[in-house]
Amino acid sequence: MPDTNVDLSVTLAGMTMKNPVVVASGTFGFGREYGQFYDLGQLGGICAKGLTLNPREGNPAPRIAETPMGILNSVGLQNPGVDAFIAHELPFLRNFDVKVIANISGNTPEEYGIMCEKLAGAGVDMIEVNISCPNVKAGGLAYGTRPELAAEVTQMAKSHAGKVPVMVKLSPNVTDITLIARAVEEAGADAVSLINTLRGMRIDVNTRRPILKMNTGGLSGPAVLPVAVRMVWEVAQAVKIPILGMGGVSRGEDAAQLMLAGASAVAVGTALFADPYAPIKVRDELGQIAQRQGLTAVKELTGQVKPW
Amino acid sequence: MPDTNVDLSVTLAGMTMKNPVVVASGTFGFGREYGQFYDLGQLGGICAKGLTLNPREGNPAPRIAETPMGILNSVGLQNPGVDAFIAHELPFLRNFDVKVIANISGNTPEEYGIMCEKLAGAGVDMIEVNISCPNVKAGGLAYGTRPELAAEVTQMAKSHAGKVPVMVKLSPNVTDITLIARAVEEAGADAVSLINTLRGMRIDVNTRRPILKMNTGGLSGPAVLPVAVRMVWEVAQAVKIPILGMGGVSRGEDAAQLMLAGASAVAVGTALFADPYAPIKVRDELGQIAQRQGLTAVKELTGQVKPW
Amino acid sequence: MKVERKCTIVAREEMGDAIYLVLEAGDMVRTSYAGPGQFVHVKCGEGLLLRRPISVCSCQEDVPNDLIAIAFEVRGDGTRWLAQRKVGDTLDVMGLLGNGFSIKPKGRYLLVGGGIGIPPMRGCAQATEGRSTAILGGRSKDKIILQSCFNDECAKVLIATDDGSLGHHGFVDALVRQELEQDKNYDGVLACGPKPMLRNVANVAQEFGIPCQVSMEERMGCGVGACLVCACDMADGSRKHVCKDGPVFDSKEVDWNA
Amino acid sequence: MKVERKCTIVAREEMGDAIYLVLEAGDMVRTSYAGPGQFVHVKCGEGLLLRRPISVCSCQEDVPNDLIAIAFEVRGDGTRWLAQRKVGDTLDVMGLLGNGFSIKPKGRYLLVGGGIGIPPMRGCAQATEGRSTAILGGRSKDKIILQSCFNDECAKVLIATDDGSLGHHGFVDALVRQELEQDKNYDGVLACGPKPMLRNVANVAQEFGIPCQVSMEERMGCGVGACLVCACDMADGSRKHVCKDGPVFDSKEVDWNA
Numbered sequence A, B: 001m002p003d004t005n006v007d008l009s010v011t012l013a014g015m016t017m018k019n020p021v022v023v024a025s026g027t028f029g030f031g032r033e034y035g036q037f038y039d040l041g042q043l044g045g046i047c048a049k050g051l052t053l054n055p056r057e058g059n060p061a062p063r064i065a066e067t068p069m070g071i072l073n074s075v076g077l078q079n080p081g082v083d084a085f086i087a088h089e090l091p092f093l094r095n096f097d098v099k100v101i102a103n104i105s106g107n108t109p110e111e112y113g114i115m116c117e118k119l120a121g122a123g124v125d126m127i128e129v130n131i132s133c134p135n136v137k138a139g140g141l142a143y144g145t146r147p148e149l150a151a152e153v154t155q156m157a158k159s160h161a162g163k164v165p166v167m168v169k170l171s172p173n174v175t176d177i178t179l180i181a182r183a184v185e186e187a188g189a190d191a192v193s194l195i196n197t198l199r200g201m202r203i204d205v206n207t208r209r210p211i212l213k214m215n216t217g218g219l220s221g222p223a224v225l226p227v228a229v230r231m232v233w234e235v236a237q238a239v240k241i242p243i244l245g246m247g248g249v250s251r252g253e254d255a256a257q258l259m260l261a262g263a264s265a266v267a268v269g270t271a272l273f274a275d276p277y278a279p280i281k282v283r284d285e286l287g288q289i290a291q292r293q294g295l296t297a298v299k300e301l302t303g304q305v306k307p308w
Numbered sequence C, D: 001m002k003v004e005r006k007c008t009i010v011a012r013e014e015m016g017d018a019i020y021l022v023l024e025a026g027d028m029v030r031t032s033y034a035g036p037g038q039f040v041h042v043k044c045g046e047g048l049l050l051r052r053p054i055s056v057c058s059c060q061e062d063v064p065n066d067l068i069a070i071a072f073e074v075r076g077d078g079t080r081w082l083a084q085r086k087v088g089d090t091l092d093v094m095g096l097l098g099n100g101f102s103i104k105p106k107g108r109y110l111l112v113g114g115g116i117g118i119p120p121m122r123g124c125a126q127a128t129e130g131r132s133t134a135i136l137g138g139r140s141k142d143k144i145i146l147q148s149c150f151n152d153e154c155a156k157v158l159i160a161t162d163d164g165s166l167g168h169h170g171f172v173d174a175l176v177r178q179e180l181e182q183d184k185n186y187d188g189v190l191a192c193g194p195k196p197m198l199r200n201v202a203n204v205a206q207e208f209g210i211p212c213q214v215s216m217e218e219r220m221g222c223g224v225g226a227c228l229v230c231a232c233d234m235a236d237g238s239r240k241h242v243c244k245d246g247p248v249f250d251s252k253e254v255d256w257n258a
Ligand SMILES: Cc1cc2nc3c(=O)[nH]c(=O)nc-3n(C[C@H](O)[C@H](O)[C@H](O)COP(=O)(O)OP(=O)(O)OC[C@H]3O[C@@H](n4cnc5c(N)ncnc54)[C@H](O)[C@@H]3O)c2cc1C
Pocket: A065, A066, C039, C050, C051, C052, C053, C054, C055, C056, C071, C072, C073, C074, C075, C076, C077, C078, C079, C080, C116, C119, C120, C216, C217, C218, C219, C220, C242, C247
């Protein structure tokens, strides 16, 4: 537990979390593995591994490559499908005092709708609509790069999610991310999360082969932090809905940057691979930063950057 | 001098360089400073600091921030203007056996035209048309993100550059870089260079101020290498004109990746700040890689990636 | 609760191109040993984000600190960093991870190790207490490391080198065939090495109708089963994960054409 | 040809919050010394891309290696790394860079150093061979470092601390005023410290009509004048560069309102 008196709780689209640190979708599975390292109740929330309507085996390996202060991945949404999640994984996650955010990807707006209905019925705390996964050719990229498609998916998700808040996850691989953010806000999104991965490539110069079997993949990790901070700041000025900020967070200072830029909460992903305790450390360091600045609550950081 | 028998020479849009290593525009001034460290004739080419029609003082400081394996800059095209370059800097550069590539930014297509005419008359070896500098509000960003504007600037440049080859420098801050690459190819560009910087931000969490006085700036350095490799690969498949690849190169292996992805030559920028000799080392290591692979010429690497 | 630990290097030896390290690992063996063939996930300096998976060569419970030995070759930035560590330095280690070889009580196995796949077989030799036969292969004789340990810890040791500089001139699968022809009483084949070698060994075992377990490699992220990057294609079209479901798989499960 | 050099740390001392290092610098001083106030550009480990500029405190030609001393406070990742270096470690150093203070032969100066701006003034004290007066300021008395050196190397030393724990209770500019009122024979004021202090000192010097040179700070990239990031706004609306045109500027050149 953090050794500060600072109130760590934050609220994201009506969902109150005991602290602002969430783990990023796809980097934490369904919690079972890192749950062997610490009590999952120490986290603010868990974005579960991205779900699809039907089970998927994902892309062939290699699915990961290392780059300077970053990694590329091309997992391609391997998952057991939304029903298996509801039957086997959600009950496990419900053992812990932590918010559960389901992350979904569909091939059609209708698929998003069906999944939202199932997940809302099953009682997840929030649904994160992934319109930005750059790894799946069918649909994935397009929804996230075109405002009108992003809006369509958002509407469909909202109309099937009942009272469960819908958060739309934005792709950074766009010319102007604020256009997409505005489109999903207008379409009824309760929050946005960003950034998903930047598309990148690494080549083994000896074999002359791309390291990833899919040739390209999504870049994440500290390398992308400055892009994430910039985009969160831009989106925060463009929309009124709250932001879950992510991309390269590995220490409290990184999380504080995203919050100052406009995020209400932050997610930690890639940093887990170097250090399974990274989210806990980020939480504690964030509390310390807030305390050093004389704040009574971490949420006072949100949006408080003073641009020149 | 490299201790290999490999032929290092490459040709970029008809311009033959003794080796494929160029220094990136804006990181090497007009060569005078690093010329105190080594003979500029060791380089393949020098992309001079970005020029504008009239002298500019650039943006207020701070103009640089450090990020994980990257830097952000917001110099904003400080330069003495194209005439001063021709009068004072070009004659100096002509003392060395190195190709001189002028880099230009304009506020209007007409300005690009005027600069090209002056530079072609003065006899530079190539003109790099910067349509992507993200720091200057007037025009800079827009040209690089819209195919039709990029084409307009390219046409104007070509029609005023006479026999001097025109290379258009592309921005990575776009949804689909191949659209821009194709547009400038169709408009007559002799080559493309990429990537310019990705837009990013860093915030000082104590002062709550962005570190850069311009709030945001351009990200460069090793962090962006995987994005550069991916974009060079995409552009190489989309256009027939040659590519000068750059973004994060700090060792021979990085340069080899860009060449395998499709670049005919590579530029080294940010790596200079850690190590003034970085371009020389990149050249030597590239030669060693080619030799280890049993090549007789480094140019045999270009475009030879074998996608899965 | 699983933990990641700072482990002190207490011994370091160079064996041909391989580096052999012994680490003090707290209660790591006591709390997470699950048979030979598990691996540790090692942080290789601050500059590299990803940990590197290295198989356990041998390990033992001890007081106050359990001991684990690993052996590796320099392949890139991470292993280069690791090779520069000295006795007394500490490493940030997650482990023991994954599933090892399943060994029947009193079982007698044919242990096949190729190149840097030799060290992990040592744990199998020790676990089968002198009953097994080791077949060790490599490009040339300097790649055959830990031979004297296998001599001590196995009933028989056969060597194959690609260049004939030691033992049989050729690949290990020829020796596997020879041994299985002569001796029908093995409980199984356990193998670690490059994928083409594993495939050949698996084929021979299948011919003889004898169970075969193989230790597979794949690029990893988390190392614990959370990120799903380390996919291994299965014969039934599914994808399992090397770090959690493996690294040891039944050879019949694996899709060898992937 | 300029070079970047590996310099061995031959002495290390902690002075309050500051770390003082002496480096063996090959022929760096012989080949690039241009007066006190220059800086070195130091690589702070592999993980950080940018070098850190640190002013030279004192330096001397020597055989076989010239010696340079620097002093710094921990402000972030780079200086934290630097603070952990030990005697015998090597640093990757570019230098001596920039333009130092211009000092007239036989000149007599008022040297003003604030906080971690004190060490660079030591080179000025030495260059003016005991003729100058030093005014040293800091938040509290533990920030007043190298005082005994200034005692030895200056005609007079005055101290100001913000909290009154040593010397004058207040800022250095009050002492500058006092000294300039009493003594009209200074050839100029030379100052290094935080920008608000420099501005106040420059104002006082201007009042008295005496030339003033100040050492400015700005975030740097290349350190040699090539990348143009270290811009310093000039009173005439132009922008000069701290690494190449400075770090020392005539105080009248500087735009103090930027
Ligand atoms: C379960 C398992 C056990 C292993 N046991 C051993 C062992 O006992 N001894 C030994 O020498 N090697 C072993 N390896 C291989 C070892 O992990 C790689 O040689 C090492 O990761 C290379 O890292 P690098 O930084 O030196 O190379 P780089 O090529 O610079 O590494 C870049 C990235 O690719 C990954 N990578 C590269 N090669 C491999 C590989 N063959 N397998 C998995 N990831 C790779 C790295 O982990 C890193 O993430 C094992 C691999 C696995 C999966």
